[in-house]
Amino acid sequence: MEIVKKKACGTHIYRALDEVTAETAAFPNMEAINNNEELSTPCDYCQQAAIYVVSNIHSPTIS
Template identity: 35%
Template structure:
């Protein structure tokens, strides 16, 4: 599972596909406090969760 901002969502999607060889699930963080999650690439507040399940 990767947390990412809107700028790095494509990079996170590519990494999940490369690592797990399955189509990733993309979920937008809306109903939770976004300040708890940060982008794993730049440290900005996360907007999406990219997961392999």
């Protein structure tokens, strides 16, 4: 199974959820990025700070 991950800000979270669902045909997993990572992680759709990671798997490294 291919792992699909999208980082998204609050504005683009629905787009990330839709794309992961379309690419994997599975229910997506949405996790919040912790405060330390949030400052340096850009959204995949714009330059704002990402606050979520949407993927088709659960990631134990994101809290």
